[in-house]
Amino acid sequence: MTRRTPLNDAHRALGARMVDFAGWDMPVQYSSVIAEHEAVRNAVGLFDVSHMGEIEFTGPGALETANRLITNDLSKCADGQALYAGLLDEQGGFVDDVVAYRFSPERILIVVNASNKDKDFAWMLARAEGVKPVDRSDDYAQIAVQGPKAAALVQRLTPVDLTKIGTYRFAEGKVAGIACIVSRTGYTGEDGFELYCAPGDAEALWKALLQEGQADGVKPCGLGARDSLRTEMKFALYGNDIDDAHTALEAGLGWICKLDKAGGFIGRDALAKQKAEGLQRKLVGFEVTGSGIPRHGYPLLKDGQRVGEVTSGTQGPSVKKPIGMGYVPVELSTEGSTFDVEIRGRAVPAVVVKTPFWKK
Incomplete structure (x- = not known):
């Protein structure tokens, strides 16, 4: 059965086009993807991200327990600091990518992707040594306020x-009289906040933000704009650009993997071995220089031979170019390397470029 966020009625009242996303009834757009995308780049947009999962570790040993599960190092964080991290399997592939919040050494909150929530919780429960995680997903709604006018x-x-x-x-x-976690994080490449509140307060918070933001040109934004915004930043999407078949190093996310962390993490040894031996493939960002838009699953070709596939692709509304990501052999991963994208049976030229695609 499709699940609904606490803002489902609010989306429908605004005329959103709803789609199934990871088992949730979610808005893909309200007006147009391009208008919503541009609102976030130039003004401010609101996103319902209440479908995300929240898993909490509390009590003595919470920090140490959570830290052994994630690739980044919470022990180097201050209280009130969050970090981006991976949950990896023993082979170094992604179980998920997460954001971990350190409230104190005795309270850690890990935010996981909606599509992976049950899998991640079971994975953590089976591997947590010490403090057992608690699934708090039903206790939080989440609204992302993103764009240059978000902070104001x-x-x-x-x-x-x-x-x-x-x-x-x-x-x-x-915020608007509602108790929130106010986090300066996001998935758009713009400044902004993610606000966590009780589900029963979500609609009041959403309406207060929409009302107060009228003079700023605020727009409610759907999954379509969220995807084009994050693609322009080369932010990975689980299930597209990262998964259990690709390691964190291949994904270019070695920076979130602290191989020298005290106590280590699951998948550390596999990454250390791969780092020593050298990578065979890498996730790259590319621009299509011919006509056509790269889409997820399209083949990548070199001299007519398949060498990979598009993991994410779009016509970038801000960069005004067709852009994409994909894993290619390491010899094709340097900036300026060329290959083709097979678009509807045609080999269309593409070139590897420096990312993020969008630079302010």
């Missing part, structure tokens, strides 16, 4: 001094 909008609704919250930092406080 949220600031007008909260007594919390947002200038004191740096990127990947968070605080607890009230």
Whole structure:
């Protein structure tokens, strides 16, 4: 049965086009993907991300238990700091990519992808040594407020001094009178906040943000704009660009894997071995230089031979070019390397470029 976020009625009232996403009834767009994308790049957009999962570790040993499960190092964080990390299998492939929040050494919250929530929780439960995780997903709704005018909008609704919250930092406080976790994080490449609140408060918070943001040109945004925004930043999407068949090093995410972390992490030894032996393939960003838009699953060809496939692709609304990502042999991964994308039976030329595609 398709699940609904606490904002489902609000989306329908705004005329959103709804689709099934990871078993959730979610808005793909309200007006147009391009208009919503441009609102986030130039003003401010609101996203319902309440479908995301939240898994909590509490009590003595919470930090140590959670830290052994993730690739990044929470012990090097301050309280009130978040970090991007992987959950990896023993081969170094992705179980999921997550954001971990350190409230204190005795309270860690890990935010996981909606499509992986049950799998991730079972995986953590089986491997947690010490503190057992608790699935808190039904206790949180989440609204992302993203764009150059996001901070000013949220600031007008909260007594919390947002200038004191740096990127990947968070605080607890009230927004529009509603108790929230206020996190300076996002998936768009723009400044902004992700606001976590109780599900029963979500609609009031959403409406307050929409009302207060009218003068800023706020737009509600769907999954379509979320995807085009993150693709322009070369932010990986689980199930497309990262999965259990590709390692964190191949995905270019070695920077979130602290191989020298005390206590290590699951998958560490496989990554250390791969690093020593050298990579055979890498995830690259490319621009299509011919006519056509690369889409997920399209073959990548070199001299007519298949060498990979598109993991994500779109016509970038901000970069105004057809762009994509895909895994290619390491010899084709350097900037300026060329190959073809097979688009509807045609071999269309493409070139590897420096990412992110979108630079302010």
